[in-house]
Amino acid sequence: ETFAEIARLQGMGQIASVGVANFYEEVLETLISETGIVPAVNQVELNPTFRQPELLEFHKKHGIVTQAWSPLARGKALNNPDIKAIAAQLERSEGQVALRYLLQKGIVVIPKSARRERLVENLGAKDFELSRAQMEVIDSLNNPEGRTGNDPRVWPGDDA
Numbered sequence: 001e002t003f004a005e006i007a008r009l010q011g012m013g014q015i016a017s018v019g020v021a022n023f024y025e026e027v028l029e030t031l032i033s034e035t036g037i038v039p040a041v042n043q044v045e046l047n048p049t050f051r052q053p054e055l056l057e058f059h060k061k062h063g064i065v066t067q068a069w070s071p072l073a074r075g076k077a078l079n080n081p082d083i084k085a086i087a088a089q090l091e092r093s094e095g096q097v098a099l100r101y102l103l104q105k106g107i108v109v110i111p112k113s114a115r116r117e118r119l120v121e122n123l124g125a126k127d128f129e130l131s132r133a134q135m136e137v138i139d140s141l142n143n144p145e146g147r148t149g150n151d152p153r154v155w156p157g158d159d160a
């Protein structure tokens, strides 16, 4: 009902774009087929070690921008030995390498830091490139079980 109303407002030109978060393929299918809304962006859990390739393929097919929440895996990605090695090779920080990888995949990133110096550091992910070989090393790190948050397919589950 909510999205039907949003679609109505979009049709009237009152809303330019619609964004969603934590929608998975089946829910996006329903949204698109029942309301005609193709979200401009879907904000989902995604980091170099948890990459949701099927969802990314769906986004690509429909022109939906992928926005990665917890793109550093809440800091865990920074301890990955391969990411550490690439950071050392390039004299960049682990955070910059993790974010750069996602940017080169065409993914929008929203890292959080409460520290000014890390905010500046993370912005530095825009200023260099990973080679194809370095990208392939990080490609191999995907772990489908590697969520840091809840799976939206099952959460909040029966307890809600």
Ligand SMILES: NC(=O)c1ccc[n+]([C@@H]2O[C@H](COP(=O)([O-])OP(=O)(O)OC[C@H]3O[C@@H](n4cnc5c(N)ncnc54)[C@H](OP(=O)(O)O)[C@@H]3O)[C@@H](O)[C@H]2O)c1
Binding pocket: 021, 022, 043, 044, 068, 069, 070, 071, 072, 073, 074, 075, 078, 093, 095, 096, 110, 111, 112, 113, 114, 115, 118, 121, 122, 149
């Ligand atoms: N839509 C959703 O369901 C959803 C769910 C979860 C999160 N989010 C959003 O996603 C954004 C980021 O998520 P997040 O905070 O969970 O995870 P994150 O950005 O992956 O990681 C944040 C953690 O990494 C540390 N950090 C950041 N930059 C660093 C750097 N350069 N070097 C070392 N450590 C660094 C931060 O510590 P310091 O702060 O101490 O630097 C913090 O502990 C937030 O805006 C959040 O609201 C959305």
